[in-house]
Amino acid sequence: MANTSMTPDHETTSDPFADPAGSDRMPLEAAAVLTVDRNATLTIGSEALIVLDEGLRHRRDVSNVCGLLPQLSKTTRAIPFFNVLWAELEDFDITIHYAETTSKKSCRPAYIHYTVTDKSLHGHAKTWIEALMDRAYPNKVQRNKRIKVLVNPFGGQGMGPKLWTRQVEPIFAAARCEMNVERTAYRGHGIEIAEKLDIDAFDVVACASGDGLPHEVFNGLSKQSNPRRAFKKVAVAQIPCGTGNAMSLNLNGTDSPSLAAVAIVKGVKSSLDLCAVTQGNQKYFSFLSQAVGIIAESDLGTESLRWMGSFRFTWGILVRLLGQTAYPATVSVLQETDDKRAIKEAFWKATREQHHAEPYEDDDQDTQLPALRYGTVNDPLPGEFQTQDMPNLGNFYVGNMPWMSPDAPFFAVSLPADGRMDMITISGQISRMTALRMLTSLENGNLINFPEVTYRKVLAYRIAPRMRETSGKRRIRAKIGRWLGGAAKQKEGLIAMDGESVPFEPFQVEVMQRLGTVLSRRGGCYEFDGPKGH
Ligand SMILES: Nc1ncnc2c1ncn2[C@@H]1O[C@H](COP(=O)(O)OP(=O)(O)OP(=O)(O)O)[C@@H](O)[C@H]1O
Known part of the structure; x- marks a missing residue:
């Protein structure tokens, strides 16, 4: 009292x-x-x-x-x-x-x-x-945020508009936020809206959607005439209304729309590394993850299991792990380190220092995007990249945020603005028992501690995935796996970029430090506090 x-x-x-x-x-x-x-x-x-x-x-x-x-x-x-x-x-x-x-x-x-x-x-x-x-509203928290709200009418199980009106809008209104609401009408509409957005009229673009719409908004901002300023000026946020709500889990600390609304109202402007991707003649940005193999299939190949909600992702992994599926690829990496102890120590140090970090500064004088340092996927491979052929690759997963879905913090030591991507590779030949132990340890962020898991901090990479050979027993197992895992028969493999499908072709990625801006609940850090074990 x-x-x-x-x-x-x-x-x-x-x-x-x-x-x-x-x-x-x-x-x-x-x-x-x-x-x-x-x-x-x-x-x-x-x-x-x-x-x-x-x-x-x-x-x-x-x-x-x-x-x-x-x-x-x-x-x-x-x-x-x-x-x-x-x-x-x-x-x-x-x-x-x-x-x-x-x-x-x-x-x-x-x-x-x-x-x-x-x-x-x-x-x-x-x-x-x-x-x-x-x-x-302490120092770094802006009051009366001016928010452009994008609502995906088909996000998640089509609940987006209802969740927005009932759970989120009243909270933004009570907090005296200015709102301008627009429904997206087709795939790619988010890119167009962000490209034409008056960046002086808004502080935030909040997407009432899954992770697909924030991906589009980052890419739309990159097409503005002054993209660097657009990225600095406008923070991208997610109101979790999709099936994949990783952005909100990591930055708002929740996948509940109403709790996320409060986190956005109180969100602190923070920098986020963005990944510049080149594939064929395309160039775009990824803010969350790139996956080839088991994760891509578990995410994209489980459309018929949407009724399971976010659990479809875990289920998809489980079924494929039991099938010991391999996804062959040639992987070339410019890595900073694969020393797990050093990676964890750097994470704890950065986390401690975050409490004393300087507030976000919008002091970037550049107007244009940084040039690609390592060229595109069509250029000769840069000499600094180390190449490895991985015929038995089971899981190739690169992330920029810890949680990929609730209870699945794959990248437990990921930091928002360290200028590094976290890369996980796991052989497709690990025993089923080990695979199951990995899955059950995932929740605590302990995947990194498995000797069978290669965990690297990387600056850039190129991957050329190949079609997997299926013969005999493997073909039967794959069939059963597809049936259980809700996947249709597909001619090609799958690649997931921020949870969305892209062509099954080689691609190259490099990180652009602090290019993007988001809102985070605590300012400059994710809501996952690192591996629980050690
Ligand atoms: N009106 C629309 N009609 C069709 N597609 C749309 C529409 N609005 C947005 N989209 C597209 O839907 C895709 C997925 O969006 P979003 O991530 O919001 O939903 P989701 O169902 O949760 O998907 P995910 O399972 O990837 O999280 C995006 O690529 C977006 O462009």
């Missing part, structure tokens, strides 16, 4: 604790408590806003303090500052909007309304509201 004896004196202009900068704002200690009337006190605590309302004990009608009290006997409530969406004073009326937690996976907007009865408290109430807003 708050110490209500701290109630400060009324408004004063000669406060001994006054801000030395000469602002007329009262220091926090003085502003911490506001007695609204005889019974109600609002206190700015260290972690939360504490509401004491003794009057409610005697009141039958509590509807005007929506969401304040689950039971009449309870007269106090702590609202984390993170959940405070907006606070304002109009004449003598205080309204505090906040996100009320309704379950582990959802919240809804609620508000508290009080009238300041002691008129002489007006000045203090104003200062108090400002102090509360400073706590609710």
Whole structure:
């Protein structure tokens, strides 16, 4: 309970604790408590806003303090500052909007309304509201974000528009965000919208979709006349409404649309490495992952299992692991290290330092995209690349974020802006027992600790996948696997780029450090805290 004896004196202009900068704002200690009337006190605590309302004990009608009290006997409530969406004073009326937690996976907007009865408290109430807003929106968090919202009407199981209207829009509105909403009408529409976006009119593009639409938005921004500035100016965010919601899991820390909405409102602008991909004559950007082999098939080859939701991905892997499928390829890599101990140490160090990191700076003077340092997939292979033929490759997976789906943090030591991609390769010939152990350890981020897993930090790579040979037993196993795994018979192998299918052809990738901008809940780091084991 708050110490209500701290109630400060009324408004004063000669406060001994006054801000030395000469602002007329009262220091926090003085502003911490506001007695609204005889019974109600609002206190700015260290972690939360504490509401004491003794009057409610005697009141039958509590509807005007929506969401304040689950039971009449309870007269106090702590609202984390993170959940405070907006606070304002109009004449003598205080309204505090906040996100009320309704379950582990959802919240809804609620508000508290009080009238300041002691008129002489007006000045203090104003200062108090400002102090509360400073706590609710610390330094690096922008208020009143101007958000371009893209809604994919077919995202996930077609629930996108409903989730947006019911769970997200009311939270953005309560937080006084400006919104401009547009439904995507066809594949590639997100690219066009982002390409033509007035980057001075918006701070954020939020995609109510799976990971496909954010991928399109990054690529649309790259086509702006001043792409470097577009990337810096506009943060890309995801409102998780798809089947693959990795971006939101990693940056908002949730795949719940309502909780993600609060994370976006409170999101801190942060840099993100982007991967420049060349394939054939195409050039585009990938923000999340590139997969050849088992993961691509588990992601793209399980369309008929959409009813399983995100579990279809895990199921797809499981079935294929049991089939010991190999996906042959030639892989050329410019790697920084494959020393797992060094990789983990660098991760912990970066994570510790993140707490003292400088705020995001938009000081990039360049206007155009950085040139490709290693050429395209059509150029001769750069001398620094090390080439390996991998006839028994089972899993080739490159990621830029830890979680690829809920409970699947494949890239446990991935960092958002280290200028490195995390590359995992696993042989297709590991025993089924080991494969199962890997799958069950995945949740804790311990895949990296398996000796059978090669985990590298890389700057660039090229991969030329080949069709796999299927004969005898393998063909039968593949058939059973396809049937169980929900895959149609396909002539070619599959490559997944941010979860979307691209042609089964060689491609080359290089990382462009800090090129993209996103919103992150804690600022500059992902929500996964690293491998749980060691
Ligand atoms: N109106 C539309 N009609 C058809 N396709 C669309 C439409 N709007 C968006 N798309 C496309 O749908 C693709 C997938 O989008 P998104 O990721 O939002 O959905 P999803 O169902 O969750 O997919 P995933 O399973 O890849 O996560 C994107 O490539 C996007 O271009």
